[in-house]
Amino acid sequence: MKGSRYWRLWIGFALTGVLSPSAAARAQNAPLAYVSNERSGTVTIINTATDKVIGTIQVGPGPRGIQDSPDGKRVYVALSDLARTVETDDDAIAEIDVATGKITRRIRAGSDPEQFAVSPDGRRLFASNEDAGTASIIDLDTNEVIATLTVGIEPEGVAISPDGRWVYVTAETSNTVSVIDTEANQVVASFLVDVRPRAATFSPDGKRAYVTSEISGTVSVVDTETHQVIETILLEDGEAKPVGVVVSPDGKRVYVANGHANSVSVIDAETNEVVATIPVGRRPWGIAVTPDGKKLYTANGLSNDVSVIDTATNKVIATVKVDGEGPWGVAIANPSGN
Amino acid sequence: MVDGVGGQPAPASRAWTRREVLGAVVAAGGLAALRGPAALLATTRQDLRVGLVVPAGAAGEAIERGATLGAEEAARTAELLGRTFELVAVRAADRAEVEDAVRRLVAEQSVCAIIGGADEASFAALSEAAERHGVLFLNAACADPVKRDEHCRRHTLHVAASAAMYVDALAQWLVGEAGRRRWCFVSAATPSATAVYERARRALEAQGGEAAGRIEVDAGTDDFGAVLRDVERTGADLAFVDLAGEARQRFLEDYSAAAPGFEVAGLAPEAPGAFGAGASGPRVGIWPTLWHHTLSRFGATQLNDRFHTRFGLEMDALGWAGWFAAKVAWEAVNRASATGGTELVRFLESGRAAFDGHKGRPLSFRPWDHQLRQPLYLVKPAPGPGDEWEVVAELPRAARGQAAASHELLDHLGDGEAESRCRLAPLS
Numbered sequence: 001m002k003g004s005r006y007w008r009l010w011i012g013f014a015l016t017g018v019l020s021p022s023a024a025a026r027a028q029n030a031p032l033a034y035v036s037n038e039r040s041g042t043v044t045i046i047n048t049a050t051d052k053v054i055g056t057i058q059v060g061p062g063p064r065g066i067q068d069s070p071d072g073k074r075v076y077v078a079l080s081d082l083a084r085t086v087e088t089d090d091d092a093i094a095e096i097d098v099a100t101g102k103i104t105r106r107i108r109a110g111s112d113p114e115q116f117a118v119s120p121d122g123r124r125l126f127a128s129n130e131d132a133g134t135a136s137i138i139d140l141d142t143n144e145v146i147a148t149l150t151v152g153i154e155p156e157g158v159a160i161s162p163d164g165r166w167v168y169v170t171a172e173t174s175n176t177v178s179v180i181d182t183e184a185n186q187v188v189a190s191f192l193v194d195v196r197p198r199a200a201t202f203s204p205d206g207k208r209a210y211v212t213s214e215i216s217g218t219v220s221v222v223d224t225e226t227h228q229v230i231e232t233i234l235l236e237d238g239e240a241k242p243v244g245v246v247v248s249p250d251g252k253r254v255y256v257a258n259g260h261a262n263s264v265s266v267i268d269a270e271t272n273e274v275v276a277t278i279p280v281g282r283r284p285w286g287i288a289v290t291p292d293g294k295k296l297y298t299a300n301g302l303s304n305d306v307s308v309i310d311t312a313t314n315k316v317i318a319t320v321k322v323d324g325e326g327p328w329g330v331a332i333a334n335p336s337g338n
Numbered sequence: 339m340v341d342g343v344g345g346q347p348a349p350a351s352r353a354w355t356r357r358e359v360l361g362a363v364v365a366a367g368g369l370a371a372l373r374g375p376a377a378l379l380a381t382t383r384q385d386l387r388v389g390l391v392v393p394a395g396a397a398g399e400a401i402e403r404g405a406t407l408g409a410e411e412a413a414r415t416a417e418l419l420g421r422t423f424e425l426v427a428v429r430a431a432d433r434a435e436v437e438d439a440v441r442r443l444v445a446e447q448s449v450c451a452i453i454g455g456a457d458e459a460s461f462a463a464l465s466e467a468a469e470r471h472g473v474l475f476l477n478a479a480c481a482d483p484v485k486r487d488e489h490c491r492r493h494t495l496h497v498a499a500s501a502a503m504y505v506d507a508l509a510q511w512l513v514g515e516a517g518r519r520r521w522c523f524v525s526a527a528t529p530s531a532t533a534v535y536e537r538a539r540r541a542l543e544a545q546g547g548e549a550a551g552r553i554e555v556d557a558g559t560d561d562f563g564a565v566l567r568d569v570e571r572t573g574a575d576l577a578f579v580d581l582a583g584e585a586r587q588r589f590l591e592d593y594s595a596a597a598p599g600f601e602v603a604g605l606a607p608e609a610p611g612a613f614g615a616g617a618s619g620p621r622v623g624i625w626p627t628l629w630h631h632t633l634s635r636f637g638a639t640q641l642n643d644r645f646h647t648r649f650g651l652e653m654d655a656l657g658w659a660g661w662f663a664a665k666v667a668w669e670a671v672n673r674a675s676a677t678g679g680t681e682l683v684r685f686l687e688s689g690r691a692a693f694d695g696h697k698g699r700p701l702s703f704r705p706w707d708h709q710l711r712q713p714l715y716l717v718k719p720a721p722g723p724g725d726e727w728e729v730v731a732e733l734p735r736a737a738r739g740q741a742a743a744s745h746e747l748l749d750h751l752g753d754g755e756a757e758s759r760c761r762l763a764p765l766s
Contacts, residue, residue: 152415174411215694
């Protein structure tokens, strides 16, 4: 129970020391970008209308995966401590109330949670447990783990289909994607992708999924009806280090954060061809797109900043310094629905 | 844990003690002995299998630990895909036992590959037998340049680094970054040591350094005081040491006691636990290695954790090589959609075969000499009174501002096609 003391410290700080998003920013009803800073234990909030930092939240040790709820009113961030091989109280997913900028609860999600996805109805959360080699399914109404499923070794990326039926969990060492049927809460299929798969995402129509493979420098295109890879896209002659991936809201573009290659690849989803490569900050990891599809945000882990890309020109239009260390993931919450 | 690895659920949360591991290995060796030379240990599940053929001893056990973990991880993945994967381990003491083991592993177990090469004799015997039986052989330990040149064969591939890779890594860092430009070579008067000396001298001169001399050490030398004085007289700023076992140990003991004004570096056999906490021998010098338990980037932390959880030991170079060889066997079978030796070799020689060894770059085999391209690490004693070693450099270095392709960068370690004495024509 070594983590409990830290947990009390963190929650105490979170409840009292929050630099919450300004009322002015909230009044603009602009979507907010939430950036997890792995090494400083914080989440930075950026107003996407101004691309200014409007707040920082202390969340706890090792924040990495970060997602907003379907209604945009909450943001979830995965926390894990340095004791990777055992579950402690520091291993959790924190829920942040977007309106107040405060942590409202901590959800147990197995040991070493890294990435996760929230179901479209907002009632369930699917998390990868890297060290345990499992995926946890959490009922967000009861705060309980309702299933723990064996997936590949070193699971990492988690994505859920738009209809909520399928969850894909990538596994870095196995080079696999495990397919969870959310009605049965079971792994119903697994398939091989390229080497060291890091992240996955579905197209808005749910017909395709995209899986990045860091060592191969590729993106696997998956037919979600058959759960089979139908094409593999090579990025930067295999020298890209793809990690985060997101599809534009209209489904026409796939954006890939290329990690140690310090770039973002833009893929035409119709032809599966790379149409642009955009230099960004150092080691972009997480990537998110605004609801209107006009801007991309990358969390740059080694330059401690966020690159903002205009998707019309495929140019970086702003670089936002975070007041934290090791930006890892980014999620864009849009509570107003605008 | 030796037999039927794939058939057992991985004890993910169990920490194995060294005594348990060694006890089981000894038991397996005893079983083999009772059933005659190279007796095969029982397997229970059918599908894909990889063989392990090693002599009794610490090096074989270290490779086996890694191969066991690699096979267990492959087995878990195989289960997700509706298949099975097993490691079949055999003790073989000499050439005849190796031949018998390989024959039976191929005929009775249909293994897709054999892992081994714990020492020079075992490597040579396995390379011959693998070629004869048309099965892929993954060498996990032998770096000897003479033996490797003698056994430049289609079915032999090297996960272990070559001596040329080690000396290139040392030269690039010691001359280029540590400023040690004048080396005196201290080695035995053997063909292998001479080959290493000649290759190391070329590596040194390619970096702009110069050889200050070479001292050949007679077999059985146990007082290195005179050798140390001879090195000092050459004006060298570094003694490059390439001595086997006990001679190396004695040299380093005398070096530590004398504390001369030159640095020491060289080749150290990838002995089990060589650079782990509590390793025996003087804590001096700078040495190249395949792997170290303190590596953390690119998932190395997770791999080191999994190994430690499984065996209660730090992952050393031989453990990494065994683990990686099992991973290569499993992934090659899947990606090539084949189990035959020639088909697997064709795939591994191709540009399509790249693997993740938690070293941050895609690792692939050179088609001409079947050497795995991979980064190496230089270790030295960690500061302070403890017994730890630390990684001081990863080689090769990427030139600032240059984005070389991974295989081009990794080819900065070891013999290029023109330089190599092993030049296999690609399979058509």
